[in-house]
Amino acid sequence: MDKGILERTFKLEEHGTTVKTEVIAGLTTFMTMAYIIIVNPMILQDAGMPFEAVMAATVISAAFATLIMAFSANYPFGLAPGMGLNAFFAYTVVIGMGLSWQAALAAVFVSGLIFILITVTGLRTMIVNAIPTSLKMAVSAGIGLFIALIGLKNAEIIVADEGTLIALNENLGDPNVLLALIGLLIMGILMAKKVKGSILIGIIITTIIGIPMGVVEIQEGFSPFSLTVDLQTFGAFTEGIPELFNFGMLNIIIAFTFVDLFDTIGTLIGTGARAGMLDEDGNLPKAGQALMADSLGTTFGSILGTSTVTTYVESTAGIVEGGRTGLTAVVVAILFLASLLISPLVLLVPEAATAPALVVVGVLMMGAITDIDFEDFTEAFPAFMTIAMMPFAFSIAEGIAAGLIAYPLVKLVAGKGDKVHPLIYILGVLFILRYAFML
Incomplete structure (x- = not known):
């Protein structure tokens, strides 16, 4: 593709950029989000899904959605299966509720269709605008804490305890635990030094250290390169469709939808503001096209065999x-x-190398808590309930429900009921009915 085509397609000069700058920027973005290639299949593997197939689905769906973003919205945003959403998929829906991973994929597929519908109608933006900022930030922070807990659990740094529910592992000298601690230290140092691609580099270094420690085993005849693409999860969501009718899938689909709504809109506005893309009213031009890339990515990803795709x-x-x-x-x-x-190189990576990455991602997501006004109790209490319930109930959905119930209630009793969007009252009542009738 020559420079003329690139200029006409992406309007580089109009945006004050060059091919070289865009290539460097793309490499930088990839380096910072490439950890998902390893981390996503590691998480979904806990739900019983085949690692190799999820990895292929992760990569292909990420490329697909990112290309749609590139050509429909002309924005420099990368998309891939989202952290938090994959944790909800694996630990809440499959492990917690007992659904099959095929049924969970079916739920993601349905939520993707919903995303497309409400994006086309403009309803998606209206719903997000109704949610108070404090709850949006709390969802991000709560997911961060939840993911960090999962990382510490997977690293076996934190273990189950009959007396205190959880506790610090007394055997920190175990090779897997020790390697995870080393990995966490490495990633922490790299992040502190602001090294680009810190998480991915940390995973690689930790994996290499794991070889002499005996945690990573390289089989005889190992080849680092392969063109084999495992797509055994392709279309598996169809097997789970009948199961959707046997569970309270509406709540699950709503939860998938809400989490993705908050995550995507927040990311688009935040990154758009950083790049000077917002208009004078604080809105992002071509937001509809950007949201559609997210919607189509989610639908396509569920068909391939991965959890919700979102903007990073x-x-x-x-x-x-x-x-x-x-x-x-x-x-x-x-x-x-x-x-x-x-x-094949990716398959060598042990859980002890990816678990620290979850902790670091949790740290980054927790940053949203600084945008919550803790001086106003009517904002602080619902936000805290959202954040606390996610790790304590081991469920993102329960955190969202707690926040949406608490917010209108505390506002009402404080005489600030008129500050709450009517849609929030509706959602709060629906969640109360859910618990009252165990829907």
């Missing part, structure tokens, strides 16, 4: 490097597809 806040890294157009996103998509060539 790590896109900010590329924007900081000067990325301003869809060319940045094209580079990200190409790099995702190229990663399929080194899938």
